[in-house]
Amino acid sequence: MVVGAGVVGAACAYYAARSGLTVTVLDRGPVAGGTTGAGEGNLLVSDKEPGPELELALLSSRLWQELAEELPAGIEYEAKGGLVVASDAAGTAALRKFAAAQAEAGVTAEEVPADRLHDLEPHLAPGLGGGFHYPQDAQVQPALAAAHLLRASGARVRTGEEVTAVLTGAHGEVRGVRTTAGDLHAPHVVNAAGTWGGDVARLAGAHLPVLPRRGFVLVTEPLPRVVRHKVYAADYVADVASGSAALQTSAVVEGTPAGPVLIGASRERVGFDRTLSVEVLRRLAAQATELFPVLAKVRAIRTYAGFRPYLPDHLPAIGPDPRVPGLLHACGHEGAGIGLAPATGALIAAALTGRQPPVPLAPFRPDRFGPDRFGSDRFGSA
Known part of the structure; x- marks a missing residue:
């Protein structure tokens, strides 16, 4: 189950479905109704210094070229x-x-x-x-890209449903989510809620300072x-x-x-x-x-x-959260989410299926932020 129907959530659904998984995507608003719909569609390597984010961007660059051939021309890949x-x-x-x-x-x-x-x-x-x-460097039309990724994934998409709780089992493992329309059960929940990723993390009892x-x-x-x-x-x-x-x-x-x-x-x-x-x-x-x-x-x-x-270190949170079994994160990309979406989706799909990820997950660990290290006083809203 993916929470968030922006381009990152859509990419997670697409690559998870290609790996043989059944996927449901939830969003409290419409498809691409958040950051994706307000983006320019930039797919950039030029603005990234050597390191984990650039490695992710180079992988995404190759994947976007593949997607440009697989998806309709309407995504305006250029x-x-x-x-x-x-x-x-x-x-x-x-x-x-x-x-x-x-x-x-x-x-x-x-x-x-x-x-x-x-x-x-x-x-x-x-x-x-x-x-x-x-x-x-390249560009896509981000809202169309998200919509076409979701359609190509075959995922069940439920919009207008806000997640109000993350359901857990006796040992704290994820069992699904509670929404304004009822409970949905799944062994994994992917937090692709963008700017609201910290809120979804809190519902599961995890700290993520988005x-x-x-x-x-x-x-x-x-x-x-x-x-x-x-x-x-x-x-x-x-x-x-x-x-x-x-x-x-x-x-x-x-x-x-x-x-x-x-x-x-x-x-x-x-x-x-x-x-x-x-x-x-x-x-x-x-x-x-x-x-x-x-x-x-x-x-x-x-x-x-x-x-x-x-996120305070300018790297997204991608992959399983060791604090909450069954919870994965795919958020915190700042202004690079559209460009990094395919690589993020591929990493999430690898984590869900136990395959070797195409790039190391360690730099993007969701639990790298401790409350004492990045407290609200330092990184609160200005």
Whole structure:
């Protein structure tokens, strides 16, 4: 049984069903009604330093390519690549060092001198210091990807049912869940509840310090292909790795097959506050037009907010919870959940069937957070 019908939960259902298991997916809202529906669909290796998350991202990159062939074209998989740009020579040198370390881990990164940036992106602002092209970066339409994964899994999907308790046996082992529509019995429960993963963990008596990290996206009117790649400024990588609760914005600009340009990215820990922030939108617009001056005369037709499921060490919780037999976690991916979904699903399926996982599970252990180590005072909402 999978709790959460976002793209991570859908991937868990898909790979579990492919392994021969019967799967039920529950969600208190609609399919992709949480973080997935508010995502841009980024499938990135470019923003990850060598380590467990990058290993997971490289596996997911390969699996997304397979899924693009297996699922309908409607998921809008686009292997368009990413372009990371620096404003000056010092920034370019830092990108060069970062890319060299990534290359040793299997990432393809190609340096682009300042005078060749316009070959890749004709509308980029002049005077930039240089950049790196990442051909492995890609994009999907996240809500459609989740829906098609669920459909292809053959799982029974029950939406509009909130989980109110995790049922356990005499020795504390999972026996199913209680929902607003009644009890459902299963020997395993996968917590893929995204930003609410900490709440589901608490229902089972486990501690998982997932917190919401709010972000806004600006959406422009449909345009010809003004932006060809996912393009972002070098400081985006530092923002992704930061644990600060304060507002951070860094330019991330990308076109879509449908025409609109998506503009991000902001991060701040303000709980589940969905209040529209004019300050954030101004910053995003200003930073985007610094990268692409052509956007200054383009209309922004809407904006939306979402909550990234943040864990203090920036790694997701994936795999069995040794504190509660039968409970598995697949949450806490922050802004990388869409990109990391297939690898997460493959890891969960391996754990459920006793197979060797495709990458080591140890870095993602759900019990690595103790209440004394990451208490609410330090990582509470700002």
